[in-house]
Amino acid sequence: MNAPITLRADGLRMVFNRRVIFDGVHFALGEMQTLLISGRNGAGKSTLVKIIAGVLTPTAGSVTVSVPGSDGIFGVRSLLGLVSPYLALYEEFSAEENLKQIAAIRGLPYDRDVAHDLLRRVALFQRKDDPVRTYSSGMKQRARYAAALLHRPPVLILDEPMSNLDTDGVAIVREVMAEHRRDGILIVATSDLSDVDRFDERVDLNALR
């Protein structure tokens, strides 16, 4: 996580079912920079998040994430961590089993100590061996954070970071965000504009249809 990383988007345009969701999205981020994606519900925030994360191909434009030496068949997957309401974990497995399998599917070794620290940090350590389907929605959200952070990605993308979380959960997320701002790239998509001034760049989808 110490190599200089840049993430840029050029001319992103998304057309879905012949409707233009957004057009002309540009931004460029370097280390320790943050981006806020704002817009009302349905403006396309989650769509843009998916494009940045690489799971959706835009109609036009491109997203480039570069870190020296990061090419290869896994592409930028190791560099990104995503938390989103659309991201599902495997509910028949426990949180720790999910983390183990996620590491294996990433092709990375599983470090049990790192994983346990992470589970403690998101206050799931007590329930780490229970199947995810028994979790409350807040716990599931916190489990998503554990899954996103396990491989220590330099880029963290959060889509509605506080959804389903109680005050304790929110505090955990604020701490995660603060720490990530210090040495990585943080992208937050939300309709909640209370922290808008703390971001370096902003993409307002309300204006980009």
Next chain:
Amino acid sequence: MRSGDTRRWLRSVAGIFLKDLRSELRTRYAVSALVMFVVTTIAIIMFSLGQEAAPAEVLSGMLWVVIFFGAMSGLSRTFVMEEERGTAMTLQLLTPPSAVYFGKLLFNIVLVVALNVFTVLLYLFLINGFVIRSADVFVLTIVFGSLGFASAATVIAAIIARANTKGTLYPVLSFPILLPLLITVIDATKSATEGVPLAEAGGVFQFLISYIVVLTTLSYLLFEYIWKD
């Protein structure tokens, strides 16, 4: 791919395969349903045949009918499950499409081979008049036939899963693709009941191997278009 990448990719394929396997062993949805399906289908055949001695061609064909519908019941699960649970995007984030394809192909191979071995044993045991005279031809037919099933059925499963269609489309789409395989293995099974020696039946296995190779390669090349949005 550099060597570090290859090792990582292999670990990923293994990871996907093991996850599907563990999930299956834990919930045991598919296995019990499939076993019951095979038992029921063979029972129905037994009752339909009654005391009649059906000729070897018919019995050979019926075996593969059971195998076909067993495959249709079980081989789509690995992809459909990801779509139903919403974990397809999770997989997309973690690993490249090629690893997903081979991991799930591996799972389907294990599943179909296990299911077919069970089906064949039950069939041999219960159906009168089905006698294998060339065991080597028969065993090879079952093995390569199962691999062929896996290679064709996996990619079609991916298509219907991504299309979010009802399961009824799965046999409709699979049947034309599997038909060359079916015709060949039914014929080979019939030869096995007649005692045709392995040397004579060699052409069949050449065909089966090329079918497997062509389908797997084509599926691998096309998979990324199916998988990515």
Next chain:
Amino acid sequence: MALRITLGILLTLVLCAGIGFPLSQNPQHWYELPVIPGLEEKARLIFFHVPTAWLSVIAFLTGMVFSVRYLRRRDPMDDLRSSAAAGLGFMFCILATLTGAIWAKFNWGSFWNWDPRETSIFVLLLIYGAYFSLRSAIENQEKRSTLSAVYSILAAITVPFFIFILPRITSGLHPGSKGDPDGAGPVVQFQMSPNMRVIFFTSLFAFTLLFIWMFQLRVRAGKLEMDRDPQQAS
């Protein structure tokens, strides 16, 4: 325009010749067709049955080519072309199956026998059916285009098997199957006299022009529909 005129003339000629030319034991005049033992009047069907079967395969391959192009360039027009070709192919396939079944009834006694060529045309019918079932099951346009393109490419690899390999490895009723000493390809060559050959190949050519013309019409009509209502499922 030229296409339509040529097409009209050729098809009229073929129809007249195919249906109207008299049969005679010893054809002396250019307009007399030979009597082929066992077929006689029924031989006329060859001018229509073989071209429709030929077109159902050509249409499918055309559809596949456009499918490949669509996957490369994601141009909705390529998907339109692919499905237009497939639609025509489906229609010709049904015609080929029906004309074949009629021929089978008159020549071999029953409408359907599972002869390898019959099986092949039936499988092609199934492939078309599957292709359109898949298309109608997907609402999202991009997904529909992509997945049906993938399926048509997958299905295309079975076609060579049915056309070339299967008829040779199993014996069958059609001329050109195993057991037929002349062992011809998909275009059957039994004892056709030169003037029959002319009519036959003209028919083949005329039907191909027919396909091209109908294809162009469908693509144009489809483009208009697409412009008017973008979400039209096809």
